[in-house]
Amino acid sequence: MSLHFELVTPARLVRSEEVHMVVVPGTDGEFGVLEGHAPFMSTVKDGAIKLYRTAGAAPEEIQVQGGFAEVTAKGLTVLAEHAEG
């Protein structure tokens, strides 16, 4: 019951870990990704990614600017130009 989440910026690999759920601010609206999500790709607008380590836990927020989110069978990868955290 865990989703592999990666957040990558040009400068470095910011995050690479197993989490419960991630809420990504897509250009067409926020979307949450759980394990087993269908393959999906979206552009990301400037905003905060919410990271839920376990179900019901308080989310950790990471500010990102400009990028893409890609969901594959392997997990969720967010490519951002800038990220805090």
Added chain:
Amino acid sequence: MASLKELKGRINSVKSTQKITKAKQMVAAAKLRKAQAAAEAARPYASRLAEVMGSLAAKVAGQDNAPLLMRGTGSTQRHLLVVVNTDKGLCGGLNSNIVKEAKAQARALAAEGKDVTFYLVGKKGRAPIRRDYPKAIAENFDTSTVRTPGFDEASKIAHQLLDMFEAGKFDVAHLVAPKFKSALSQDPVTTQLIPVPAPTTQADTGAVVEYEPGEEEILEELLPRYVTTQIFGALLEREASEQGASMTAMDNATRNAGELINKLTIQYNRSRQAAITTELIEIIAGAEAL
């Protein structure tokens, strides 16, 4: 034969030169490690982006409505060479190798009857390229104002290039930049930048991927980013190459200075001995004359 005083002066001057080259070598070695780490850290982003690009491009390729950046302008008459040089010298033949590669490319294109213009990044390529192509330099980008050129600079360069492309100033752009292999060898390589070359192989995963917004819109946004990433990669490679080349060149210089010091010291000791011998002979001759 140089006098003793002159020799001593020269030995001292070579010694201070050696100190400088040695210091520069150690600085370069430390910076090289940093530059390599930075290049390493940028790799995941570049490879992921290339993957995403590949899967998208495979879907859109061949369609008439593919983005302009991918399709090209339909002509290959006007070429732009983006040449990435360093800002500082003291790095051996690195810059002259890059310039040589750029000029070779320019000559090959000119032989085919194409127009060539240059976009120069870094200070050290300006003078030698201006000498041969005084009118063909479209733009200079100065990276010497920041300590380590990063993604922001790459993004600025990319935007300037894309603006030029949209304004119809060129049809095809190539990037000439050093590729860091090791501290001993950094070869300049030329890669096509615009139009973005379609990825050669892309294993289709077969999975149906949903796109939000559409595939084309995503690709539209992704292509400029891809160009930026390529330039960013080139800047990082340049940084590592500069430090690597500098380290090697300064190592050689330090060793040469050492050899020179040894030679001069021997010469100095010989002359000193000769002077002493002459003095002794004079004394002895004087004593015998009495």
